[in-house]
Structure formats: structure tokens, C-alpha cells
Amino acid sequence: MQDGQVPADVAIVGAGPAGAAAALRVLALRPDADVLLLDAAAFPRDKTCGDGISAHVLELLDALGVPATSWAGPPVAGMRLTSPGGRVVARRCARPNRVIPRAVFDARLVAAATAAGARLVQHRVRALRVLADRVVLDDRWSARVVIGADGANSTVRRLLGAPRSPESTVAVAVRGYAPTVLDPDALVIEFAGGRRPAYAWSFPVAGRGSNVGFGVFDRRGGGSRADLLAELARLLPDHPPDPATVRGHQLPLSTGPRWHPDGRVLLAGDAAALVNPLTGEGIYDAVASGALAGRAALRGPDAGAAHRAAMRATFGHHHRHTALLARLxxxxxxxxxxxxxxxxxxxxxxxxxxxxxxxxxxxxxxxxxxxxxxxxxxxxxxxx
Incomplete structure (x- = not known):
């Protein structure tokens, strides 16, 4: 960073859904703001995920000025759930959901953010210094406020000294793509029995078969990748993923420590440990928390306190209910x-x-x- 360099208004580390939503909200409120969007990857890029995008997320994107229905693929109207004891419910959802590969979904959001005025730079952030009037990243960039939206293994969160999530509040999952489709008009979920909650899923991807996977909502019971794939095969027989597409991932659940510091550094999405402990869904919380962080970021030194209050007001009731049900x-x-x-x-x-x-x-x-x-x-x- 050169002496005398004017800091950006907001620097966002991570250009996934949380980071892109933050950039879009900042620029909607302040179209002339200087917003720096940093990500280690080049877009489009794959991301380990079930690819399910709920109607709730699409509504958030509409509010951010990104109407997604034109490119989100066909609606998936139904959902089918099977309990460990073989009970089944199959219904149409009140509003259809979508299944959008993250390579497509995330690239669209990044494109919307850059079209609104964000500067996208491919870079992996490794260092952070908080000064009285700015935050410095890798001695190359500075900003009045930084938003850490860099995922489950967030560097920003670690550099701030946030507590580690207990293993019981971290989910592990494997995901792949199968050429077959169980139900072209439903999100299919098969719950497993056992001491720790787990389920297999099959979500139809237009023209690509299905996104299939298996997740355990407690890292202590996850086992190896081979173990997870074996459970997937048991719950969804004759529906194997292409081995070349199988990827593993960890998900920090909202039942773990949710840490929102004061000052000029904010956290959003997986970096803020916001994954739903009942389903492993994280896109809604990512987009919603990113938008809240974008609004709070314009508060400068008061951004952290403003973001924490907004998160509590927006998610507090929901998180109390999901935490209770997660124990059941x-x-x-x-x-x-x-x-x-x-x-x-x-x-x-x-x-x-x-x-x-x-x-x-x-x-x-x-x-x-x-x-x-x-x-x-x-x-x-x-x-x-």
C-alpha cells in the first residue's frame, strides 16, 4: 500500500453470494461508493453445494436488483422428505424453488455487482491490520470498512481471533453430479437413522441429471469420504454420482459461535457461521447477511455494532427456533x-x-x- 493512498469505502473479501450481496447493497445505497471485491478464484468457478436456490433467496435478489427468474432454470415445484422410519411427505411448495449450479449462480451475482460498479480483483487475502481510520489488507489495499465473506474457512474470521466452532456445530458433506434423476419436479431428501442427524439429497439440474450428496450435521460422526459416499449409496441406491464430480465440504452451523466484532470489520455468510442447522442451507443466510453487512458498512467506525444489531433483529427469532429444533x-x-x-x-x-x-x-x-x-x-x- 502506498502512503497517501485513499482507502476504498468498502473492501469485501470473498465474492460468493454473501460478498456479492454486500457489494450490491452498498452500491444501491451509495452508487458513487468505491467498493473493492477480492476473491482468490476466477469466475465462473465451482462451489461444493447442493445447488438448491430457494424462493426466499430469489426474493432477496429481486430486492437487490437482480431478478434471477430469467436465468435460474425451470422451477422445481415439489419437495419429498422421507424420515428414518420410512414416513414420507410429498407436496408442492407454496413457491417453487430452483436448482442452479453454483458456477452459474455465483458468476451471475458477481457480474451484477461489477455492473453496479464494484471492482473485482483476483487475490487471496492473507493479512489484515485494523487501524484507527481504516483496515489494511496485505499491505496492498485499504478500506474504511472490510466485510469478511470468505466462506467456511474464513481467513478474515481467523485473523480477527474468532473462536473455533466446536465439532458438534460443523456439518460435513459430499456432493457430486449423477446422470440420473429421481424426480424432475421435486427436491428429494432421505433422512438417515443413527445418533447424529444426516440425510442424502437428490436435486434435479436442468439438462445435467441431478446434484446428489450426503451430509452429517456433526463433524464427529462424519467419518471418511468413503463413509459418506457409502451412506449416499445406501440411501439413494442406483443413483451414483460421477466420481470426477465428487467434492467434500464443511459447513459452520448457526448453532455454533456467531461472532460479530465491533469496529470496521464485519462478517457475513459462512464466515459468520450462519448455515441452517436443520438443512445445511446457507444461501439465504449468506445473501441476507451480506445485504445487512453492506448497509452497516456505510457506518464507518460504528459498522460492527450496527451490523450486530441488524443481524440480531433479522435472524434472532429464527436462530432460536432452529437451535431448539436442532436438539430434537x-x-x-x-x-x-x-x-x-x-x-x-x-x-x-x-x-x-x-x-x-x-x-x-x-x-x-x-x-x-x-x-x-x-x-x-x-x-x-x-x-x-
Whole structure:
């Protein structure tokens, strides 16, 4: 960094959905702002993910000025869930979701951010210094505020001294692409039994077969990559992924430490440990938290406090509900009861979708319906 260099208004480390959303929000509020977007990768690039993009995310993108329905591929109207005990619910969602490969989705968001005025630079950030009036990155760039949106293994989070996530609050998963399709109009999820919550998924990708994978919501029970693939094969037989496409990933769940420091450095998305502990979905929280960080970043030295307050107001109720339910999900009988209730009651199904894919909560009435369904387990077989 040269002496006398004028700092950027905002530097964003990581150009995934959280970082791109942050850039879009800053530039929507301040079109003349100098926004620097740094990422180690060149776009388009693949990202290990289930590729499911919920209707909730599409609504956030519309609000950010990025209408995605024109390029998001065909709608996927349904969802099919199978509990460990073989209970099944198959319904159409209130609003259709999409399945968009991350190579496409992320590149579109980055293009929208640069079209709005962000400067995209391919660079891996390794050092950070917080000064009184700016933050310096690698002694090459400086900004009045920095947003760390650099994913599950966030360098910004580590450099700030954030606590490590306990293994019990980190999910592990493998993902690949299969040439076959289980259901072209539904997101298919098969829950596994066992001591730790886990499920396999199959999401149809237009013209490409399916995105398939298996995840365990506790790193202590993840085992090896071979173990995860074996569970995928057990739950989704005759639906194997192409080995060349298989990738592994870790997901910091929102039940772990969520750390939002004061001052000029903010965290968003996976870097802020915001992955849904019920489903492993992180795109909604990434885009929403990125947009909040973008707004707070314009507060300068008060950005951290403003971001923490906005995150608490936006996500606090949702996180309390998902944390409560995450303690129940390891019990197969609870999942059996929940799936049974969703099959019997449309509102329970809709609430489950909103909880798993967006900012939803669980009402007392819906929890009573789940408990009531649990009392009837064993009186019937599969419910659809």
C-alpha cells in the first residue's frame, strides 16, 4: 500500500453470494461508493453445494436488483422428505424453488455487482491490520470498512481471533453430479437413522441429471469420504454420482459461535457461521447477511455494532427456533413425527420449508401438531 493512498469505502473479501450481496447493497445505497471485491478464484468457478436456490433467496435478489427468474432454470415445484422410519411427505411448495449450479449462480451475482460498479480483483487475502481510520489488507489495499465473506474457512474470521466452532456445530458433506434423476419436479431428501442427524439429497439440474450428496450435521460422526459416499449409496441406491464430480465440504452451523466484532470489520455468510442447522442451507443466510453487512458498512467506525444489531433483529427469532429444533432432530422418532405431521397438515409442511430454506419459525400450534402425530406413530405405515 502506498502512503497517501485513499482507502476504498468498502473492501469485501470473498465474492460468493454473501460478498456479492454486500457489494450490491452498498452500491444501491451509495452508487458513487468505491467498493473493492477480492476473491482468490476466477469466475465462473465451482462451489461444493447442493445447488438448491430457494424462493426466499430469489426474493432477496429481486430486492437487490437482480431478478434471477430469467436465468435460474425451470422451477422445481415439489419437495419429498422421507424420515428414518420410512414416513414420507410429498407436496408442492407454496413457491417453487430452483436448482442452479453454483458456477452459474455465483458468476451471475458477481457480474451484477461489477455492473453496479464494484471492482473485482483476483487475490487471496492473507493479512489484515485494523487501524484507527481504516483496515489494511496485505499491505496492498485499504478500506474504511472490510466485510469478511470468505466462506467456511474464513481467513478474515481467523485473523480477527474468532473462536473455533466446536465439532458438534460443523456439518460435513459430499456432493457430486449423477446422470440420473429421481424426480424432475421435486427436491428429494432421505433422512438417515443413527445418533447424529444426516440425510442424502437428490436435486434435479436442468439438462445435467441431478446434484446428489450426503451430509452429517456433526463433524464427529462424519467419518471418511468413503463413509459418506457409502451412506449416499445406501440411501439413494442406483443413483451414483460421477466420481470426477465428487467434492467434500464443511459447513459452520448457526448453532455454533456467531461472532460479530465491533469496529470496521464485519462478517457475513459462512464466515459468520450462519448455515441452517436443520438443512445445511446457507444461501439465504449468506445473501441476507451480506445485504445487512453492506448497509452497516456505510457506518464507518460504528459498522460492527450496527451490523450486530441488524443481524440480531433479522435472524434472532429464527436462530432460536432452529437451535431448539436442532436438539430434537437427532431423535429419529421426532423426524418421523414431523414428517407425519407435514403429510397431514399443509401448514406444518409450509412452516418446515420456511424454517429449512428461509427465515421461518415454528409456531406453538405446529409443534402441537408434530407432538400429536408422534403419539400416533406405529398405528399406520407410510404416509404420503
Amino acid at each position: 432432530v437427532p431423535h429419529p422418532r421426532f423426524l418421523d413425527a414431523a414428517v407425519t405431521a407435514a403429510a397431514r397438515h399443509r401448514r406444518v409442511f409450509d412452516a418446515a420449508v420456511d424454517l429449512g430454506l428461509g427465515p421461518g419459525t415454528a409456531s406453538a400450534a405446529d409443534l402441537v401438531r408434530v407432538a400429536s402425530s408422534g403419539l400416533t406413530l406405529g398405528r399406520g405405515s407410510r404416509l404420503t
